[in-house]
Amino acid sequence: MSFDRETLTRAVAEHGAVARVVVAEVKGSAPREEGAAMLVWAGGQSGTIGGGALEYEAAAKARDMLADGGDDRLDRMPLGPALNQCCGGAVVLLSEVWGAERLATLGDGTVIARPLPGTTGEMPLSVRRILNRARGEGFRPVPRILHGWMVEPVTAPMRDIWIWGAGHVGRALVSVLAPLPGLRLTWIDTDAARFPDVPEGVVRKIAANPADLVPDAPGHAEHLVLTFSHALDLEICHRLLGHGFGMAGLIGSATKWARFRSRLKALGHADGQIDRIRCPIGDPSLGKHPQAIAVGVATEVLKAKTAQNSQKERAG
Template structure:
């Protein structure tokens, strides 16, 4: 888990100062791992540290901090004796108030390291070594407490996912993918009336001819093509094959995909390039319900993301 500066920035812009509640350390069994975090403001919250009495109490303390202007606090909670939860372990919870100025100070950080409440003295050498490795080698440490300091990586730049189509499947995919960390969603369709309410942080694009904005997509973006029109789907696949992509998924049956392969070949695309398109998207075993397709797509995208991260780590190391 990591410190998502973009997510925190959006919350501060919408609600003013927020308290970020993060699991700093875990001993034994616990609902969430170290680094899991939630953001709390006076009228709401997002994210989770595991729910139940642990989260309820942490949110209440965070709102008290906001109301009284309290400093950062550290709470060590044995889940069984203190909260009557059955996990049996213990967690250490760090709660910190963040505003726009504080987040700006972290803008260039690869790793965020700060002393825990009650810790005094200079930065330990162990923490300094972690920061040097982060700057020099791209090292991303696990979120943890190191000699009285809390160290956690900053969320890597978001991975671009362009979703072409705001029909039932597009809506389901956005609903599932939007809360997941590490993705930046761009959602495209031909008319504003085709969209429901667009979640915060999702970029909405309206284009009478969506193919005309293909060239605006980053070369390394992932794409999901699922418009209302087979002709539009084909045009987008054709243009994206010319433009380039990290991955490209197309909604459709085996019959549709066979026709598309033939037509894309007739448009001059080589068989190996056409084969880079995934069709159908999702997991056919889950069925064709929009939400079932969305769950399968999310699993695909998370698997692709994990594989890409492993490859980049191997190349760096």
């Protein structure tokens, strides 16, 4: 998890001052991990720190902060004794009030570090080293409390996912993937009328022949091909094999893939390269409803995090 500066900025612009509640520390079993956060304002909230009594209590305290103009607070909460939850662990929640003026102090760094309520003195050397590594090496620490300071990486897209097709499955898939952190979605089709309302943060691309946009994709991008046309699907796969990609998946049956393999081989692609495209994608046991297909494909996407990205998130 990470500090989502863009979402916080939008919330402040819409609601004025908002409270951000982040799980700063976890001991034992807890509903969410360190870095999980929610935003709270007078009439609502977004995000979650796990629901249940913990979230209800934290949201109420956050609204009291906003109403009273109170200072940031740090709450150490044993989940069993204090809230009668069955998790059995304990969490430390950091609640901070953010407004436009405070946001302006963040700068453009990739790591947010600030003292916890009650902490005084200069920034510890350990925190300074993390900030230096972030600037010099692109290091991304895990969210945590370190010597009285809260350290969080800023949310940044870790993976580029290109979704080819705005039909029923494409729409369902975007609705599932768009809220997830760390993904930058690019959504392609032939006509603006084929798109519903595009979720905030999703890049929409339109081309009479979407395959012509393949050269625009980063070489590390992951592709999900599910257009309305088998011929277009084949052309996109053909061009992706010539362009390079991190991952490529094609919607379809085993029969469709056997036909595509034969045609891609006739177009000059070696078996080893063709085998990099996965088809079918998703989980057939979930059924053929667009949302069911999307859930299966999204599960594969989440499981396909590279070892490099996972290591970056765990480092530190």
